Amino acid sequence: MQPPAPHFPVPSDRQLRWHALEFYGFLHFTVNTFTDQEWGYGDESPSVFNPTALDARQWARAARDAGMRGLILTAKHHDGFCLWPSRFTEHSVQHSPWKGGKGDVVREFVDACAEYGLKAGLYLSPWDRNHAEYGRPAYVEYYRNQLEELLTGYGEIFEVWFDGANGGDGYYGGARETRRIDARTYYNFPALWALARARQPNAVLFSDAGPDIRWVGNEAGYASATCWAKMHPGGIAPGTVDDVNRLGRGEADGAEWRPAEVDVSLRPGWFYHPREAPRALDELVAIYDASVARGCCLLLNIPPDRRGRIPDEDIARLRAFRRVIDARYAHDAAAGKTATASEVRGDDPAFAAARVTDGNPETYWAANDDTRAATLTVDLGEATRVNAIRLEEYLPLGQRVERFAVDVRVWDQWLETAIGTTIGARRILAFPALTTSQVRVRILGAQACPTLKRVAVYAVA
Numbered sequence: 001m002q003p004p005a006p007h008f009p010v011p012s013d014r015q016l017r018w019h020a021l022e023f024y025g026f027l028h029f030t031v032n033t034f035t036d037q038e039w040g041y042g043d044e045s046p047s048v049f050n051p052t053a054l055d056a057r058q059w060a061r062a063a064r065d066a067g068m069r070g071l072i073l074t075a076k077h078h079d080g081f082c083l084w085p086s087r088f089t090e091h092s093v094q095h096s097p098w099k100g101g102k103g104d105v106v107r108e109f110v111d112a113c114a115e116y117g118l119k120a121g122l123y124l125s126p127w128d129r130n131h132a133e134y135g136r137p138a139y140v141e142y143y144r145n146q147l148e149e150l151l152t153g154y155g156e157i158f159e160v161w162f163d164g165a166n167g168g169d170g171y172y173g174g175a176r177e178t179r180r181i182d183a184r185t186y187y188n189f190p191a192l193w194a195l196a197r198a199r200q201p202n203a204v205l206f207s208d209a210g211p212d213i214r215w216v217g218n219e220a221g222y223a224s225a226t227c228w229a230k231m232h233p234g235g236i237a238p239g240t241v242d243d244v245n246r247l248g249r250g251e252a253d254g255a256e257w258r259p260a261e262v263d264v265s266l267r268p269g270w271f272y273h274p275r276e277a278p279r280a281l282d283e284l285v286a287i288y289d290a291s292v293a294r295g296c297c298l299l300l301n302i303p304p305d306r307r308g309r310i311p312d313e314d315i316a317r318l319r320a321f322r323r324v325i326d327a328r329y330a331h332d333a334a335a336g337k338t339a340t341a342s343e344v345r346g347d348d349p350a351f352a353a354a355r356v357t358d359g360n361p362e363t364y365w366a367a368n369d370d371t372r373a374a375t376l377t378v379d380l381g382e383a384t385r386v387n388a389i390r391l392e393e394y395l396p397l398g399q400r401v402e403r404f405a406v407d408v409r410v411w412d413q414w415l416e417t418a419i420g421t422t423i424g425a426r427r428i429l430a431f432p433a434l435t436t437s438q439v440r441v442r443i444l445g446a447q448a449c450p451t452l453k454r455v456a457v458y459a460v461a
C-alpha cells in the first residue's frame with residue numbers, strides 16, 4: 001500500500017530538523033548589560049563593555065544541563081555594539097577593555113557550543129541606533145557585510161534571528177534624531193535571506209513571518225491552544241505585524257509551512273538587570289506547557305550578568321525546571337506496547353497502529369484516504385497510574401488533525417480526560433491521574449486521512 005499523498009504544505013528538511021530541537025536558549029548580552037538598559041541608544045562607549053569573568057563554557061553548560069539543544073547569541077543588538085571584532089566597524093569589542101580589545105565573544109560562544117554538543121545560532125539586529133548611515137542604502141550594505149562575516153567565519157549556524165523591531169530614534173553617528181524606514185522595503189529582506197541561505201543552507205531563518213519559522217506573536221511564552229504550523233505569510237514583512245493572534249494560531253488553510261517559535265525571557269527583561277529576578281518555577285513550567293507542549297519550539301532567554309556569567313540563581317531555577325520536566329516524562333508506559341486502530345491503511349502492517357509505540361520516528365500509523373475520523377487504542381498491558389499523553393503527527397506528510405479527544409478506560413467505561421484541536425509536531429496534555437491499562441485517542445476531525453507517529457502515555461512520577 002502506498003503511503004498517504006502529502007497534504008500540502010509540508011516542511012523542508014531544515015524545518016523538520018528544527019522541530020526536533022524543542023527547546024533552546026537565547027543570550028542577550030551587550031553594552032546594555034553594563035548600562036542597565038533594554039534598548040541602548042547607540043551612543044554607548046565600547047569602554048563600558050567590561051565583563052570581569054566572561055565564561056561562554058558556563059553558558060553552554062547551563063544550557064545543556066537545562067535540556068536545551070542550542071543557543072542563540074545577540075551578536076549585535078539595536079545599540080549597534082558588535083560582540084565580535086567586525087572588519088566593518090570600530091564599534092565593537094575591539095575597542096573595549098575586555099581582553100585588551102583582543103577578545104571575540106562570538107568565537108568563544110560558538111566554540112563553547114561545539115564543546116557542549118549544542119547548536120549555535122546568531123541574532124544580528126537590523127535596526128542599528130549607532131550607525132551614521134542607518135536609514136540610507138549604505139547601512140543596508142553594512143548589514144549585509146556583517147551578516148556575511150558572521151555566517152562565513154564561525155562555523156555551522158543553526159538559526160539566524162532577524163528582529164522586526166524598529167524604534168525610530170537613536171544616536172546615528174551623532175545626529176541624535178528619529179529615522180523612520182519602510183520596514184517592507186528598506187532592508188530588502190529577500191536578498192538578505194538569499195545570502196543567509198547561500199552561506200548556511202542548513203540554518204533556519206526566523207523573522208515575524210519566516211521564511212522558515214515564525215514569531216508566535218507575543219513575548220510571554222504562550223502559543224495559542226490551537227496552533228497550526230502553517231499560514232499565509234504574504235503581507236507580513238518583518239516589523240509589520242498587525243494581528244498577533246494570526247501568528248499565534250497559524251492558519252488551518254495556510255499555504256506555507258511556517259511553524260512558530262516561542263521566545264520569552266527567564267527574567268522580566270531580555271538583558272540582565274541587577275534588580276530583576278528569574279521567573280518562579282511554576283511560571284517556567286506553565287511556559288513549557290504553552291509552548292513545547294503545543295508543538296512549538298521554546299527559545300528561553302538566559303541573560304549573562306556583568307561578570308559575563310549566568311547568575312547562580314538562574315542556573316538553580318533552570319535545574320529545578322529540568323528536574324520537573326524529566327520526572328514528568330521519565331516513564332512512557334506505552335513504549336513498545338500493542339495498539340489497535342479502527343482501521344489501518346490498506347490493512348498494511350507498515351501503517352499498523354503499533355507504529356505509534358515502536359520508538360521509530362520514521363514509522364507511523366495511517367488511515368485510508370477517505371477517512372477523517374478514527375480511534376487508536378494503546379494497551380498498556382498492566383494497570384498503570386498515568387496522567388499525561390503525548391501525540392505526534394508524521395510531519396513529512398503535512399499537518400492534518402484538527403480535533404481529537406483522549407479517553408482512559410476506568411473499570412469498563414471510557415472516561416474522556418482531554419480534548420484538543422491541533423497536534424502537529426507534538427501535543428502533550430495532562431489530566432488528573434488515573435489507574436488504567438488502556439488509553440484511546442479519538443481523532444474527531446482531520447483535513448486529510450490522519451497519521452500519528454507517536455503516542456506516549458506517561459506514568460505518574
Ligand code: FUL
Nearest residue numbers: 038039163164165263270
Ligand atoms: C525584540 C527586541 O526589541 C528585544 O530587545 C529583544 O531582542 C526581543 C527578543 O526582540 O524585538
